[in-house]
Amino acid sequence: MSFSLQLRKEADTIFEGIFKHPFVVGLGKGDLKKEALIHYVKADFEYLNAFINIYGLAIAKSSNREDMAYFQDKIGFILNSEIHPHNNLCQVAGVDYDDLKGFPLPPTADHYVSHMKSTAQQGSMGELLAALLPCPWTYLEIGHYLQDTIKPDPNHPFYEWITFYAKEETDSVTTELRRKLDQWAETVGETEKDKARQAFIKSCQLEYNFWEMSYTLEEWPFNLVTEEV
Numbered sequence: 093m094s095f096s097l098q099l100r101k102e103a104d105t106i107f108e109g110i111f112k113h114p115f116v117v118g119l120g121k122g123d124l125k126k127e128a129l130i131h132y133v134k135a136d137f138e139y140l141n142a143f144i145n146i147y148g149l150a151i152a153k154s155s156n157r158e159d160m161a162y163f164q165d166k167i168g169f170i171l172n173s174e175i176h177p178h179n180n181l182c183q184v185a186g187v188d189y190d191d192l193k194g195f196p197l198p199p200t201a202d203h204y205v206s207h208m209k210s211t212a213q214q215g216s217m218g219e220l221l222a223a224l225l226p227c228p229w230t231y232l233e234i235g236h237y238l239q240d241t242i243k244p245d246p247n248h249p250f251y252e253w254i255t256f257y258a259k260e261e262t263d264s265v266t267t268e269l270r271r272k273l274d275q276w277a278e279t280v281g282e283t284e285k286d287k288a289r290q291a292f293i294k295s296c297q298l299e300y301n302f303w304e305m306s307y308t309l310e311e312w313p314f315n316l317v318t319e320e321v
């Protein structure tokens with residue numbers, strides 16, 4: 093069994109928990125509070141900015157053109173394609189996407205970004221890939237899960253969100269990251285692989301928490317934002 097498939101099996105209870113999370117269930121039912129959609133998009137916009145930063149770190153760690161081109165291409169995916177699912181949620185919430193950009197990350201998203209950035213900076217290429225992988229992989233499976241169970245038609249409020257993540261593009265991001273991780277795993281020992289495993293599992297846990305953060309409108313305990321003078 094490939095290394096990435098072993099990781100997927102280990103994380104199975106987390107994936108199942110994500111499919112049943114009320115935010116994900118709400119995406120399927122087409123029934124989510126406007127505030128939760130806004131909270132999610134605000135945090136996710138900044139989260140994806142951090143993801144681009146990390147692809148940049150991956151380019152810095154790359155030693156061949158193929159890897160450099162791969163990470164460059166994935167930056168393009170976030171910049172040009174992943175805005176569509178956000179736009180879908182903004183339309184349903186009745187807000188302007190531009191008004192949701194530039195907000196500080198709530199605690200859970202901040203934790204997730206710190207985990208990915210520190211792993212990318214201090215860890216091996218394998219740890220970096222393992223920390224990134226739950227992002228496309230959980231969304232790909234959420235997309236398929238909702239597609240199969242709900243079979244949304246184009247009138248479903250979250251049709252675009254669901255079909256975007258169930259599509260080939262998200263599939264290929266996941267497949268290619270897995271392939272790179274599996275190639276890496278064949279060249280290293282158990283200790284190295286265990287570090288990558290831990291980075292993967294933590295990102296899966298934080299994916300779950302990201303939905304929870306959005307659903308419960310998690311914020312920092314004290315609001316110290318001062319009025320502009």
Ligand SMILES: Cc1ncc(CO)c(N)n1
Pocket residue numbers: 136139140174226227228231299302
């Ligand atoms: C938190 C999070 N995880 C995964 C994805 C999918 O790219 C996303 N947009 N946001």
